[in-house]
Amino acid sequence: MQIIETGNVAAALGVKLARAQVIAAYPITPQTPLTEKLSEFIESGEMQAEYIPVESEHSALAICIAAASAGARSFTATSSNGLLYMHEQIQWAAGARLPLVMCVANRGVGAPWTIWNDHQDSISQRDTGWIQIYANDHQQIIDSVLKAFCLAEEIMIPVMVCYDGYILSHTHMPFDVPDSEIADAFLPPYRPPYALDPADPANLNTVTMPDGRPDVRGDISPGYMEIRHLLQHDMVEAIPALKRVEERFRSMFGRGHDPYVEPYRCDDADYIAVSLGSLSYQLHDVADALRAEGVRAGVLSVHLYRPFPDRIIAEALNRCSGVIVFEKALSYGYQGPLCSDIKSALYRYAQGKPFVTNYILGLGGREITTQDLYEALKVSCSPDGGAGEETRWIGLKIPAGGTQT
């Protein structure tokens, strides 16, 4: 059924279709309407789930961890400092191998306070052992939530579905709501490989020694390093697993996309702009404008950020002469994290060719005009477009050490 609704409602409808059994979330802008919608669904009886109100994001994720440990399909959502407040439990959920799904309506982080969009919140959780998927529009949000549960439960690793705060969370767009019967067939009830049972008590995620230890049966149980090595191994395995999920989704719902990257006019491109999230679609217009001037420009949107599909990304980029990475996040003191990751992929798979350059933009909701993007990309679409400073900033009103322009 086609409807016109906000990105937050698209996410809520995805969670409802997934028949999540436990939802614990703390409201934070711009995620709030998502959790409000879910509590309305439960209040009205449209959705059978426990909604557990909490006093903080840390508690929200702790409850989801407990619920998933008892075998319930569990969901939470947050943004910005709320996500940062979960940080300890985020790491825990991954190490405990629980198939949680969390939506992140992306927002900048304090200090200073900002409620507007950038990607610093979820990017700063890159190394926690969660899968991260970035959606570019409302259709991708609702579909990704369903696929996320499917993937998480297949490989027992939690998944974050990230989408731009306000730009997607609060804007209305048309999208298709999957048929609930097909959704049920796509995502059957969760059958946990292990669930807490009072009749057979166990202690989960107990202290480990540097070496494995004998268990009650005298078998050697895995130590910390084995458990963490398996997380890394299975994260890499999530790359082909996501493709299987995507193929099943496409066969059942008749739509879908490349689960890793979304190329636009990349086939013969000399220069490719790369980004995460909704910014990619704005860059399509810029590529079109440059093409009209005879510059062969393309756009590559990255959907799967962790695990990082490095070979796939390098293959999408290695025939062009320049890669221009537009980022709403920064590893302070170095460069944009996506830029570093792309350089690393190209180093391994493309012998250091093409050049890679990095633009930082839109932090804390600073407006990104298509004209600014056009000017930046035009400068970089030249053989020496990679020369110069490591990160260039778009949209700054006061340059460092300078006066207002």
Place this chain on the structure above:
Amino acid sequence: MPAGDYRKKISLSESGPGDAGKTGSWRIVRPVIDPDVCIPGRRNAPACYICWLYCPDGVISRSVPPGIDYQYCKGCGICAEECPTKAITMVEESSFIKE
């Protein structure tokens, strides 16, 4: 995912002695129960068993009087702390070595 595969990916411990191997080797003080003070010992009947309830390693038996499996008792002293009659004394392990 089969349960057996999943259990190898996480740290999980079940109740019962010996979950971390022969934890008795960790002990530097040994709980010793005085059967003349202990309630089941005095009454010659099952009673109390607060020590059994609190022992984190499940190594105290509900017998008359209660017994302690020193292969696994790690010497934490919780039983001695909780015993309502102070029937359990924590004795230096070195004193047993000298014997």
